[in-house]
Each structure stands twice: as structure tokens, then as C-alpha cells.
Amino acid sequence: MTAIWTEPWFPWAVGLAIGLPVLLVVLTEILGHLVRRGSPAAKPLRLLRNLVVPVFALFVLMTLASDQQFDLTWVRVVGTVLGFLLILLVLSAFNVALFSNATEGSWQKRLPSIFIDLARLVLILVGLAILFSWVWGADVGGLFAALGVTSIVIGLALQNAVGSVISGLLLLFEQPFKLGDFLDTPAGRGRVVEVNWRAVHIDTGNGIQIVPNSSLAGASFTNLSQPAGAYVATATVKFSTDDAPHEVSAMLVQVARALPMLDPVDKPAVAYRGNGAFDVSLPVTSPAREEEAVSLFLGWLWYAARRHDLALDGDATDPVNTPESVRAALTSVGPLFGLGGGDLDEIAGLCRVEQWGAGETVQELGRVPDSLRIVLEGALQLTVPFENGRLQFSELGSGESVGLTALTRQPTTYFATATRPTLVLRVPRDAVDAAVRQNPALARRVGEQLDNRRVLALAAIARARDSSGVIAIGDEAVGLS
Template identity: 80%
Template sequence: MTEIWKEAWFPWAVGLAIGLPIVLVVLTEVYGSLLRRGNPAAKPVRLLRNLVVPVFALFVLLTLASDQQFDLNWVRVVGTVLGFLLILLVLSAFNVALFANASEGSWQKRLPSIFIDLARLALILVGLAILFSWVWGADVGGLFAALGVTSIVIGLALQNAVGSVISGLLLLFEQPFKLGDFLDTPSGRGRVVEVNWRAVHIDTGNGIQIVPNSSLAGASFTNLSQPAGAYVATVAVKFTTDDPPHRVSTLLRSVASTLPMLDPADKPAVSYSGNGAYSVDLPVVSPAVESEAVSLFLAWLWYAARRDDLALDGDSTDPVNTPENVREALSFVGPLFSLDDDYLDEIAASCRIEQWGAGEQVQGIGVVPDSLRIVLEGALQLTTPYDNGRLEFAVVERGESVGLTSLTRQATSYYATASRAVRILRVPRDAVDAAVRRNPALARRIGEQLDNRRRMAVDAIASAREASGVISIGDAA
């Protein structure tokens, strides 16, 4: 009886019995380390540990140890499985090396996934063909020739359809736009909401427009979202040649700078082209708000131009600001401030009625008002700065006023915004001073209103902090 250690398979069996556990332990530690760091290489290492190494060990034991090579079918089956696993391992390793850690903007990120899938499928088919030729002795040359002829025939028959698909895929590879970008194409304009291998879906605001990739690849279009930064909406307006250009330009910048959809990193620009024509550039945050920004700008400009007696579109007439309406408004205001008719007649010429559109800022913060503004119609919303925003704390309605610090010459501490279209009686600061001299009690009433509003603002801030669970040091004390 031959000693067992003299058998041909014994050294291989001992080597596998010792080496296989060591290799598996090492791979387990490597896999655990990669997994904890979130490294994408953990996936091929797991495949290597769980499948490739055990099947390779079995294959070595069956072939080298028993010296069978591929003479038995079951040895060929194990060799086929090992070859397929090696193909998967190589593909997984290449995927990690080329695509897993690719940076934004690189060709790996721009490459459409369908290209990757097709390349992966082609490599698997070629690998399997080589594997079957090596292990089973199959003749794959004729199969490749047949596939080549068939591909040529199919390509000629479907050249138009395939050409459209390929051009679309090349467009995806170039990636001149991405999801969320705004495109201006010959067939429509809107925001890109979906991109696939066949078509681009564009939200036009009136539905989803499906644009084939081949159409975009063969046409000229504009990506309104590139380069990064503000999107500039241009508005053309017309005044009369009698309006001083510097006054008009100042008014246009003032109105444009208060638009809520402006990009905070940029400023509006105004250019004068002569003959009363002006162009205003509005740097908005997105092309999606272009129409809203232009509409709101033109609406607010209508009110502002009439307040400044400038002739927008050649019309400077303000049917509201008439001597009769001003005197009627003063008759309403006089009893509220204990002012007699004689004094009202004196200041009527210096007062005027203003119109403000919904959303316009009637009073800013940190400025000394040049007049007292009394609400005749509509309402003003008072807000105070809070946590990089504004906090509402009061509403000014008919008979109430803003600009109270025009008397004390103090800077304003809150904003006043028209919550809807309002009419306001503007009383100049000099007239307010003269009214206080005639009626000293008026100064006390204005002071009480100032204190009341400051208290309301402080209470609103305290309530907001309490609701959010934030307590200041002063509140805690």
C-alpha cells in the first residue's frame, strides 16, 4: 500500500488546506476595512473572497492534484464557472478603477450608462466565447462571422433609426446640459426634467415637451443656465425726452433693486440708448422667474414713475394726485392730528397722494424719513429683521402712519411693505415740524406710537425665539 504523502494530490491538498483559510482571512480583513471606509473596491474584494477563491481552489484540486486537466465533463463545468467569475471580477475591478472615484465633469461622469452597459455586455460575450473555446473546444469563429454579417444587415436596414439613437447617445456623452437647466430650443423653452437615451423632457410651463435627442444633436439651442451665476432678463422701457436721463436711470435702478427674485450676488444695470429709450438688465436667480420678474418690475415701475412725476410710455398724468384729492385727504387726516383747516390749507400744496403696488417697500430700514406717510386706502405690513430674514409684527391700516421718526430725526428700525395696492398721503417733514409747533401734544402722540411699535417688534422677536426654543442671554437674565 502506497504511503498517502506520496500521492500526487497530497501536496496540493495540504497547500490548499493551509493556504485557503489564510487567503480567506486576509481577504475578510481587507473587505472589512474597505467597507468601513465606504470604498467602492469592497465589492470586487467580496466577489473574490466569496466565490472566485473557493472555486479556484476546487478547480486546482480537481485538475492539478488529480492531473485530469479537462478530460472530465465535471472538471470542465468547474472551469467554466471559474472563468465566468473571473470575467465578472475583471469587469467589477475596471468599473471601480474607471468610474467609482471619477470627479464631477470628467468624461467618466459624462459617459451615458447605456454605453457602459453595452461595453460590459460585449466584454462578457467575448470572454464567454474565449472560455468555451478553451474549455470545451467550441468553434466560435463561425459564430463571430455569422454575427458580423447579421450586424451589417441589421445596421443597413435600421441605419436611420440607429443613427438617431447614436446621435442622441453622443449628445448625452457631451452633456451640454443637465437636469434642472433651462433650454431655449427651436421647438420650445423650459426646464429639463428628464434625460434618457431617446429624448429630453422639457417642462415648458404648459406641459412636458418631449424632444428627441437626435433633434437636439442636429439643431442649435441655448442653455440659459450656463455659465453658472445669475440669469439676466433684459427689459426695454420708454420715457419722454423731457425726463432727465439721470433721474430716470436712478428710478429704474431703485425699482429693480427691490425685486425679491434678484440674485443677491449681482446688481441690476441700466443703459440709455437715446430718444427716451432705456434698457434694464435684471440679474435673476433663475430663468424660471424671468417672466415674473419682468412683470413685477413693470408694475412697480408704473407706480414709481407717477410718484416721481416721470412720463413712463409718454404718460406722466397721475389722476389720483390732484389738489382736490389732496385737500380731501387732509380733511380726513386733520381731526386725527388735531389740526385746523387754516393750517391744512397752508400745507396742501406741499403734500401729495402716492400710489404703491402690492409688495413694494414703502419704508426701508436704517434711513431717516423725509416725510410722514398716512395710509388712506389699503394696508402696510410692518416687519423687523430676524435671523437673516424678516418677522412680521404689525399692520398699518387707514388713518395710521409710517415715517414717524421724521420728527425725531432717527433712523427707521423696521420695514413697511404694501400688502396690497395702497394710497398714501405724504406730508413733508417741514410740515410735520410746523404741526408739532402748533400742537405740542402731537409730539407726545407720535412718541407713544414709536414706543408702541418698538415694543411690538421686541415682543414678536421674543415670541419667535420662544417658539423655536432659542433664549437670549438678556431674556434669561
Template identity: 50%
Template sequence: MTPFWQQDWFWPAIVVIIGLPVVLLVLTEWQSNLQRRGNDLHKIIGLLRNAVVPLIAIFILSTQVTEAVDPKEVTANRIIGTVLGFLVIIFVLNGLNIMLFTNARKGTWREKIPSIFVDIARIVLIALGLALVFKLVWNADVGGIFTALGVGSLVIGLALQSAVGPVIAGLFLLFEQPFRLGDWLDAGGARGRVVEVNWRSVHIDTGNGILIMPNSSLAGASFTNLSRTGGTFPVSTEVTFTTDDPPAAVVALLQRIAAELPQKYPGTTPSAVPMGGAAYSVSFEVRGPSQEGDALAVFRLWLWYAARRAGLGLDGDTTDDFVTDERRDAAVDTIAPTLYLGADDAIALRPVVRLERYAAGETIMRPGVVPRALRFVLSGSVELRVPFEDEQLPASRVEAGDYVGQTALTREVVQTNQVALTEVTVLVVPVEAIDTIVRSSPQLAKDIGAVIDRRHQDVADALEARIAQLRAVAS
């Protein structure tokens, strides 16, 4: 009698009894590890653990049980083999899809292939795989299947010729890469940012909605990629003043406002030219087309305030209802205690002061200049920023009731950029008036000196903190 360990069924049974739990345990740990790391491959490992491996074990046992007859002739074995073959096909195709396309890096050819081509390839491979399974398991004649697939593909291709054209055009666009997501295009008068590219069309956000442009239209016509202009993007706009405004003053104002825009490309110089009559054109460069809208919005906002401070008639409007004698007199009465003014002194000061307004983000005063006036903040908030290399370090804030330009009394240059954080209203008191007041009120000189010392200390503290931070990073 043959020992049981030499029986044909023994080693296959040992493989299933011992190998199956071990393999399932390893696959479970592998799946858990991938799932914790957020890797999509954990789904494929789950399919292998829950379906493919157990079915392989069942197939091994089933062939051993039916060993008395030809296992290939047993219907149950054929059904199990068919299901197992189908699961293996799904396992292989899904694994390849995740490794090649789902986890593809941005910008690679795999990430740019339209999903429809991946789906079509998957369907064709499944059909071929099933044909192979039926050939091996059921001894089926699969020649007819391949013939049907060929004829069907030809018929479908002819029927969908008009629909396939945009797909092919889209494929060429994806591989040629004349633009990418986020680029700005000017195509046939439509101008906007590319937000989606698929197998059929390109979606362009024009600001007034999403323009759906077929790939065939883009492939058969010329368009301009505004995002590939060598690092800068030109912006121009026209504005009007009055014919009584001096052109030189208007041009200087336009150039100054454009030069201070945060969107302006570093190292470039804005230009402004008269267009004849009351029209002027101003041009400057920004970092890209995406900043054009924001730059123009800020430019027009700041220009409105700056034109009124300069007494120029932007858009032909020379009126300013904000600057009135009543509002000016009330502002003088507000700052009178700070300047130690009596009633008569306050009345005498009214004709020499003026009201100014600044938009949020505007620079009230820049470092390196000697101020010619004290500016008392009536409303809003001003931040003092210290220039340091390519940075602007916040040093302190000036709120309503305080003032800037205190070094006008000592004729020292300003050390900080004085930037309006909100809309700011100031009362401008010329330095000549301050000198006169100080002669009769020495206490005012002491107060201004204390403010100067405090602001100098704020600047030193900001610089010291930043230098210490850089040293800590370097070490």
C-alpha cells in the first residue's frame, strides 16, 4: 500500500491547507499598509485576496477530487476555470491601469491620455482575454470572434467618423502640448484660462462663463498662448482727464501709480502717453495674463484717489464732495489738543491744512525722503514697513488719532514705507505751520521727539527679529 504522503492528492492538499492561510495573511497586511498610505493599489490587492487566491485554491481541490476522470472534461472545473480566468483578467488590467494612469505624475504622457482611449483599450483586452479563456477551457473556436471584432470595428469607425475626428484632434493637442491647464488662450476672439482638457473639447474660463471649444476647432485654426510670452505680459488701458489738466502732471501721475502696483513685473518701467484731447494711454507689464484683471482693478482704484489728491479731473470730473470746509474745520478741532492749540490758534490753522484720502494698499510715504508735513490719521489704519533686502518687514501700526511724518520737524529722512491698510483719511499740516506751533509750545517738540524715538526702536526691533530668524534657519 502506497503511503498517504506519496498519494497524488497529498501535496496539493498541503499547499492549500498551509499555503492559503499564509498567502491570505501576507495579502491582508499588504493591503492594510497600502490603504494607510492612501495607495489605490490596495483595491487590487483586496481583489487578489478575496477572490483570486481563494478561487485558485478551490480550483486545485476540485481538480484533485475529479482526478478519476479527465479534469478538463468536468463542467464544474470548466466553470471555475472560466470565472478564475475572468478574475485574473480584471486583476491584471486594473493593476496596470492604476500603476500606469491613476498614479501617473502630472505632466507625463500617461496623465494626458484621454480616459476614453483607456476605456476602449480595456474593453478590447477583456474581449481578447475572454476569447483566450474560452479557447483554453472550453476548446471554443475563437476565429469567428476576432472576425466579428474586426468587422464591428470597421462599421463602428465609419458610423462614428465625425465623432472620432475631435477625439484624434484632442489626442494630437494633448501630445503636442501647445498649452497646459492654467494657461491663458486667445482663440478666435475668445480669451480666458484653460480649466479642462478632455478627449473632445477644451474648456476656457472667459470670466463670463465657461466656453466649450471643440478640439477640432483649435487644431484647425490658429490661437495665441498668452502664458508663453517670455515671463511678462503687457497690459494697457486708456483713461481720460480734462483738457485743462497739464499733460505732464497727468503722465507723471499715471506712471507713478502704475509703478507702485504689486502686480507689476520687477525691473520694468511703465509708460504713459497723451492720445490727444483728454485721452491718455498707460502701459505696464505684469507677471502673466492671470494678473491683468487684478492689476487694472487696483490701478483704477488708486488712480481715483490719487487724481483727487492732485486736483486732476479724472473722467472729466473735477468735483470732490469729500473735501469741504466743514469737514476740514472739524478735523482741525479734532487734532487741536494734540498740537496744544487754543481756539484762536485752531482757527488760524484751518486755511493752511488740507484733507487727503488714500485707498487700501497705497503708499502714503516712502523711505529716503524728508517729509514736508505731518499727516494726522483721522480714520483707517497705516502700517509702517521696513525695507529689508527683498522684503517689507512690519514694524508698527498707526491708528486714528496718531500721525506720520514726524521727522519733518527734525528734517530727517523717513525709514519706513507707510502703507494704508484700509481707506485712510489724513489731515495734512505743513511743516512750516508745525515749526510755528513748536516755538510757542515746547511740549509739542518733546512729544514729537518721543514718537521719533519710539518709531526708530520699532524699526530696530523688526530688523533684529528678522536677522535672528535668518540666523536660526541657517544654523
């Protein structure tokens, strides 16, 4: 009787009985470590542990340990399954090695996923063809020839549709734009919201414009979002040739800088074109805000031009600033400051009535005012800097004033912004000084108002800190020191 350990299947059986559990335990431990780290290598390792190793063990048993021949049907079936799993394992490992840890900007990151999927499909088909030819002895040459002829026939029949698909694939590979970019195309202008094999979907603001890839690939278009940075909107305005160009340019820059949608890095610029024409460049945060920025700029410019007595579009007329309107405004606010008729006559020639548009900043932070401004109509919102924005602490109505530190020659500690079209009486600093000389009690009243607004601002800041959990030491954090 032959000893069992001399049988040809015995070494394989012992090897599988001992080696397979040990190998599975080791792979399990490694897999657990990779999963905890969130490593992409866990996916191919899980495929190796759960499928490839067990099927390989079965294949070894059927072909070697049991002393069977490879041409048996079940052995071929197991061999085919094992070959397919090995193909998947190799592709998964290559995917992890090439694409999982790719850095931003590398060719792996820029390569569209559709190309990766197509390459994976082709490799699987080729691998299966080789596998069937080797295991089953199949003639796959005829199959490839038939597929080639069929592909040609389908391509000719669907050349228009296939052309769009190919154009879409080329656009995806070249990547001249990405989702969220703003395009200016012959078909429309707007933001890219979807890119597929057949077409690009552009949100124009009035609906979704569907642009076929073939049309886009064969035409010239502009990516307004590239290169990265601010998008420059342009407004062209015209003044009278009697206005000094440097005065107009300074006013245009001042108005443009106050726009809330400007890019925080780039600055607006003005170019004089001659004959009273100016081009104003407005670097905005997004092409989507171009129309809003130009509209707001032109609206604020209308008010600013009249305050500076400049002739926008050749018209320098300011109907609200007349000697009669100034005298009427002084008469209405004179009693608030203890000024009589003689005092009003003395300062009337120095004052003027101004119009401010909604959203305009009437008083900047940190500047010594050159005038006192008294609200006649409308309202002014008072705000102080807080965290990354502004915090409102009061609102001024008719008869109240800003620019009180014009008397004390101190920088302002808050912003004053018109909440709607607002009419104010501007009293220059010299006129304020003259009024104080006539009525010394006016200086005390101004000081009381300054102290009251400081208290209101600090109280609003304290409430905001309590609600947001912000901790700050002293008043320096908000410029109230």
C-alpha cells in the first residue's frame, strides 16, 4: 500500500490547507489597515482576497491536486473565470497607480473619465478575446473582423450623431472650459451648467441654450472665465469737452471703487478717448455680475456728476441745488443748530444741496470729513466694521447729520450709506466753524452726538459678539478707539 504522503496531490493539498488560510488572514489584516487609512489600494486588494485567491485555489485543486486534465469543461470554466478576475485585478491596480494619487494639474487629473472608461472597456474585451482563444481555442479573428465591418456600417449611417460624440470627446479631452465657466459663443452667452457627449448646456439667464458639440468644436468662442482672475467689464461714458479730463477721471475712479461687486485684488481704471469720451474698466468677481456692475456704476455716476458739477452726457444741470433750495434747507435745519437769519445768510453761499443714490457711501471710514451733511429727505444707515463685514448700529432720518468730526478734525469711526435716494444739505467745514463761532453751544451739541453714536456702536458690537461668540479685546477691533 502506497503511503499517502507519496501521492502527487498530497503536497498541493497540504499547501492549500495551510497556505490559503494564512494568506487570507494576512490579506485581511493589510486590507483593514488600508481601509482605516482611506487608501485607494484597498479596492484591488479586496478583489484579490475575496475572489482571485479563492478561485485560484479552486483552479489549482482541479488541475493539479486532483490530477485532472486541463481540457475538461469545468476546468476550462474555472480557468476562464480566473483569467477574467486577473484582468480586472490588473486594471484596478493600474488605475490606483496612475490616477488615484495624481496631483492637481497633472495629465491624469485633466484626462476625462470617459476616456479612462473606454480604455478599460477595450482592454477587457482584448483580454477576454485572448483568454477565450487560449482556454477554449476560439477563433476570435473572425469576430474582430465582423465587429470592424459592423462599426464602419454604423459609423456611416450615424455619421452626424457620431460626429457630435467625437467632437464632445475631443472637447472633454482638450478641456477648453469646465463646469461653471462663462462662454461667449455664436449661439449664446452664459454659464456652462452641463457637458455631455452630444452637447453643451449654457445658462444664458433667459433659459438653457443647447449647443451641439460639433458646432462648438468647429466655431470660435471665448472663455470669459480664463485666465483665472477678475473679469473686466467696460462702461463708456461721455462728458462735455469743457470738463477737465483729470477731474472727470478722478470722479469716475472714485465711483467705480465703491461698487460692491468689484474684485478685491484688481482696481478699476479709466482711459480718456478724447472728445469727452472715457472708457471705464470694472474688474468684477464674475462675468455674471457684469450687467449689474455697469448698471449700478452708471446710476451712481448720474448722482456723482451732479454733485461735482460735471456735465455727464453734456448736461451739468442740477435742479435740486439752487440758491432757493439751499436757503429753504438752511431755514428748516437752522433752529436745530441755534442759528438765526443773519447766521444763515453768512453761510448760505458756502452750502449746497446734494443727491445721493441708494447704496452710495456718503461717509467713508477713517477720513477727516470736509463737510457736515444734514439729511433732508431719505435715510442714512450707519455701520461699523465687524468680522468680515459691516454691522449696522443706527439709521438717520430727516434733520440728522453725519460728518460731525469735521468740527473736531478727527477721522470718522463709521460708514454712512444711503438706503434709498437721499437729499442732504452739505455744509463745508469753514461754514461749520463760522456757525460755531456764532453759537459756541453748537460744539457741545456735536460732542454729545458723537458720544451717543459711540455708545450705540459699542452696544451693537457687544450684542453681535454675544450672539456669534466672537471675542475681541478693546474697541480697536472695530476702529472705535
